[in-house]
Amino acid sequence: MDLAALFTRDPQAAPSPLRHDATAAAAFAVVATVIALTVDDGRRPDALGWALLLAVHVPLAWRRKAPLPVLIAVAACVAPYHGLDYMHLAPLPATMTALYTVAATSRPKRTVIVGLAVTSLTLSMQLFVNPHEMVEVLRISGWVTAVLVFGASIRLYRQLVATVVEKAEREAERKVTEERLRIARDLHDLLAHSITLIGVQTSVAAHVLVADPDRLDREALVRALDGISETCREARAEVRTTLDVLRAAPEGPLPDLASLPDLVRSSGADLTVRTGEAKVPAAVGAAAYRIVQESLTNAVRHGGPDAEVRVDVSLVEEVLTVRVTNGGAASGGTGGSGGSGGSAGSGYGIIGMRERARSVGGTLRAGPRVGGGFEVTAALPLAVREVAA
CATH class of the missing domain: 3.30.565.10 (Histidine kinase-like ATPase, C-terminal domain)
Structure with missing residues (x-):
């Protein structure tokens, strides 16, 4: 697929969004499993941890049809996962994908509100689990901000391309x-x-x-x-x-x-x-x-x-x-x-x-x-x- 067309096309107007997003969610789940098994960054997931980790990826199948509800569902699963101090890096791709989708499809006001809410929740969980890791707090905040800015930039780029195309058609x-x-x-x-x-x-x-x-x-x-x-x-x-x-x-x-x-x-x-x-x-x-x-x-x-x-x-x-x-x-x-x-x-x-x-x-x-x-x-x-x- 052409990379320019991938960023230009409206994600909510893409053909077969459910099938593509379900495939991507399965791929993210495989990546998360590999990370959880190979990377030593927190407690290795037990049965509850695996259930929460896999549950984080299920809502991603509907991320383009309902971006904000999907982000809420992902947050509902990932919050207790991090609260129990399981391997923290494993659910990161799925979480950032849900966050990017909201930023790329929502208005700036909603994007800012969602960013503040996610940052507040993430920092609260980090202070609860590791209250002395201030560097980690800054790193997490930077990741959240970077993903939001990237998603908002893609949304503005799509709007610009749509305006140019509409003008050319006129x-x-x-x-x-x-x-x-x-x-x-x-x-x-x-x-x-x-x-x-x-x-x-x-x-x-x-x-x-x-x-x-x-x-x-x-x-x-x-x-x-x-x-x-x-x-x-x-x-x-x-x-x-x-x-x-x-x-x-x-x-x-x-x-x-x-x-x-x-x-x-x-x-x-x-x-x-x-x-x-x-x-x-x-x-x-x-x-x-x-x-x-x-x-x-x-x-x-x-x-x-x-x-x-x-x-x-x-x-x-x-x-x-x-x-x-x-x-x-x-x-x-x-x-x-x-x-x-x-x-x-x-x-x-x-x-x-x-x-x-x-x-x-x-x-x-x-x-x-x-x-x-x-x-x-x-x-x-x-x-x-x-x-x-």
């Missing part, structure tokens, strides 16, 4: 929760954007088919269907990329600012990027990409395919600013995806964008514009800071 649970939220945001951003575009393109195709069947615009229909096919391919590729990232595959990078032109072009919006040659951290670039993606999804959903949408990305004093304006949506239209005042949507869009901005230490504002439309503005610092969930 931290692991927190990281799992944050990862679950991140995956949920990725899936929401990806699927909501792709499905919205497919819905708009399908509406265009349906309109072309039913608007004037006699003068069917085959080219417009082909463009709409090709757009649906392209969106499906992009969604499939991004799902594969997301899964690669979740599997920690090195070939699965997160989307970043370099992917913005393709994203914005598929939505028919205007894009302006002013970041110069500054290097944007991957996490910040991914957050900006997802915020733009969700904003475009909301703009297309609520403003229609003809909405006038502008995307402006700029870098000012080590802060990446992302601004998406929709001049064609009704006031508060995009709020349906996350605002309280929206009339449609899942209710997670703007919430997800805010969480994504917070994940890199940034902020996000979303709301109606003066004069109509809707605007989403995010400020993402390049120095990524860890933010608690």
Whole structure:
């Protein structure tokens, strides 16, 4: 058995405590018998002495289930044994084991009380048997104090280990929760954007088919269907990329600012990027990409395919600013995806964008514009800071 695990584990929670303690009690009884037969330290036990010596070890089988009653039972047997001046060293292992168990499982106040009681009883018996052996009195007191301190130290060590383990478990649970939220945001951003575009393109195709069947615009229909096919391919590729990232595959990078032109072009919006040659951290670039993606999804959903949408990305004093304006949506239209005042949507869009901005230490504002439309503005610092969930 690992020695560290032996001291760390709660003795009252160990498997099969009765069996292990009964085996240990039998081993202590054998050791006590050998000591009583071989060591000359007091009167050799007679029948009564052997009965008391063996009786001292019986309660040890229950020492972890009832430490204090076991110590009382051991003291009740060992007191007359020492009082009759039998071989004093023989019951010492059993007595100290019972004392250690109480110190290792009890609160400090009880440990101190038990220590004083045991010391008083031991000294009283020693003064009654050998009143002139003051050195022996000090030796016995030292043994009792040492065992109590050792047991209390083990108890504090176990508490410390339990606290560290509990803290580690809470931290692991927190990281799992944050990862679950991140995956949920990725899936929401990806699927909501792709499905919205497919819905708009399908509406265009349906309109072309039913608007004037006699003068069917085959080219417009082909463009709409090709757009649906392209969106499906992009969604499939991004799902594969997301899964690669979740599997920690090195070939699965997160989307970043370099992917913005393709994203914005598929939505028919205007894009302006002013970041110069500054290097944007991957996490910040991914957050900006997802915020733009969700904003475009909301703009297309609520403003229609003809909405006038502008995307402006700029870098000012080590802060990446992302601004998406929709001049064609009704006031508060995009709020349906996350605002309280929206009339449609899942209710997670703007919430997800805010969480994504917070994940890199940034902020996000979303709301109606003066004069109509809707605007989403995010400020993402390049120095990524860890933010608690």
